Amino acid sequence: MNIGIIGSQGRMGQELQAWFEAEGHVVSYRKDVEEEILKEVPQCLVDFSKASAIESSIDLAKKFSCPLVIGTTALDKDHWDLIYKAAHSLPVFYSANYSMGIYLFHKMLRSIKDQLSGWSAGMVEIHHQQKKDKPSGTALALKDSIEVPIDVQALRLKGVPGEHTVILTQAGETLRIEHRALSRVVFAQGALQCALWVVGQPPGLYSMDDMMK
Amino acid sequence: MNIGIIGSQGRMGQELQAWFEAEGHVVSYRKDVEEEILKEVPQCLVDFSKASAIESSIDLAKKFSCPLVIGTTALDKDHWDLIYKAAHSLPVFYSANYSMGIYLFHKMLRSIKDQLSGWSAGMVEIHHQQKKDKPSGTALALKDSIEVPIDVQALRLKGVPGEHTVILTQAGETLRIEHRALSRVVFAQGALQCALWVVGQPPGLYSMDDMMK
Amino acid sequence: MNIGIIGSQGRMGQELQAWFEAEGHVVSYRKDVEEEILKEVPQCLVDFSKASAIESSIDLAKKFSCPLVIGTTALDKDHWDLIYKAAHSLPVFYSANYSMGIYLFHKMLRSIKDQLSGWSAGMVEIHHQQKKDKPSGTALALKDSIEVPIDVQALRLKGVPGEHTVILTQAGETLRIEHRALSRVVFAQGALQCALWVVGQPPGLYSMDDMMK
């Protein structure tokens, strides 16, 4: 498949390119602040750049008439309004985190969210020191899956691709769910899986839940 | 409430008595290999003795016309046949583990069990050195909640009331669910909660799932 | 042995009394804001009250001519000056944490503190919601054992007697040291062990290191 990468010179952009090519796909379009290279029209765009690029990414997807897979976090209401509107005419896939493990993490939290009265909750997330947002978009998304007040603490430590731990406690017992990414490749794997799935879907806003059904 | 304890001289039997009394209930019947003390007819029997006692525990519950809460593990088919039969005439509550955290653990595993293709699974359980069964009944029950081959390893270490950790891995990521009991009190708390609930239920076999609905 | 407890009505004060008595010792003196009960002159005073009580605790130890075991944290320079001075005439034992596990934790950190160039460090400590100081005195003491910048994050969650985790990372690997207290009894055990040891020592300021030599 021909795939386009937005944010092609960033850390994730480079991981995406390496993985897509390793899996036999063609990165036929690359876009970043300092480059725009179009070899062939892409069949899907994957955007791991930054929130402020959303509008231009949507315009590109319309121009190429192709689905858009979004992996940027720290989106505000305006960004979401743009995404909701775009989803009327385009297949748009959104996840704050493209690892399957984080998807399972969300599922597990949602499965118990109604039965946590009497429990208290905390979260620790650890990422490398180059990460821009704090707490991570994934931590905020996990927080939304649990619907119990949860104190989120972040550490920024060398070389950690991404760890999220939710700690649930009540008198006499503790329950923890911990996810660790060993490398950013896992996010590229997930993004490719989602890109392959969303191509051919009708317009709409899709999430991991839709794909995993 | 008047409660009877079967296995009253064991570790859990003593915890149960202490907790029930601390919560204002009366232990009006105690039974173990070397004692049988009846002060008043109990409104519920709680059995944390051993598998081989099931038959006599059921007979006692019939004699007292009261529900039976069972916490013994390592039950075989014959024991289960007795339990199923008893549940036609008595409310019988069964759980391999009475902590709420382990209940949530099961729920979480069941919520993802259909989406683990591509993952491998392992479990580590740690208990004090006096524990008789290995692996623990709780480990075996958790294994049943996941339906993926899972290698269970057990450690027996001083002073550990009970730890269970399920480890799920695939290329590039690991996901763990870890439960630790800080003391056996947590099992007594859960057993009391179940005993209070099962009193007044019609005959049948009940589990944590039924109570938590 | 006759032991006196300062802070006798606090959480730790009650744990100390229960443990000392369970081990066959006599709590012959109890002091708190609202009580002062002297049955017999104590052979050792154990102070788990608060920093501001240091001066009066030292006066009491002088009055009883007995050693003083101090477990209060959040001490400032003035408190330490008082302690240093008292140690000229009395045996004084100080630890920010009386569990043997935390002692071993310190030893391990000190054994590697010169070899952490290239590593980054973080700490997470978790305690119950009634804990007054944040971060814990133990976390601050562990920080001192490592001599590398270390970001300390604290969570306050139900029912957690005390957890401290140090996380060391560099490119491609993580190393963690984690201590969990299962109950406050562990601190009472350690305090008793130190009290028994310090009785009979010459005047001076003693730490776990001295006792464990």
Add this chain to the structure above:
Amino acid sequence: MNIGIIGSQGRMGQELQAWFEAEGHVVSYRKDVEEEILKEVPQCLVDFSKASAIESSIDLAKKFSCPLVIGTTALDKDHWDLIYKAAHSLPVFYSANYSMGIYLFHKMLRSIKDQLSGWSAGMVEIHHQQKKDKPSGTALALKDSIEVPIDVQALRLKGVPGEHTVILTQAGETLRIEHRALSRVVFAQGALQCALWVVGQPPGLYSMDDMMK
């Protein structure tokens, strides 16, 4: 530097080559069951093949008059006799694990090994399913650092480069040391660091301890 790799077609052999070249060194000699390629005489040989290759690796180092860095595990007494003898005429570096984190792990365990009376110990090691030895050579080496009976349990799970956790418990508390390698690169980094160090040393048998002094 010109470096030779023995076991060049294995998983670690390939990692070593990629890392050495990424760091600007030349892999001037490669040897495996099905290949032997000599471009230039190496200044150091790095052997991550298997125990049975030790004798021929030593012969090669003698032939090239260069130091030998050994990373194979599961060595028996005969292999060690060969290594001790070789160290009379060659600088030989041995470690069961070339990550700095595992080195620090050993240091920490050794720092407390005399103070573990009253504690019990267990270990869990997790590696990918292609790993040949079980338990890992690293687990056995860690076991030697602690001198307390320690029950070692191994899990073989997808995609795990290497995890080792030592669990120490006594009544009321648990202490854990956990190391996780995020990728095999960390072993290649360590092996290169050791190779650079051992070149220029006089004949002798060296370990991480010697280099880190």
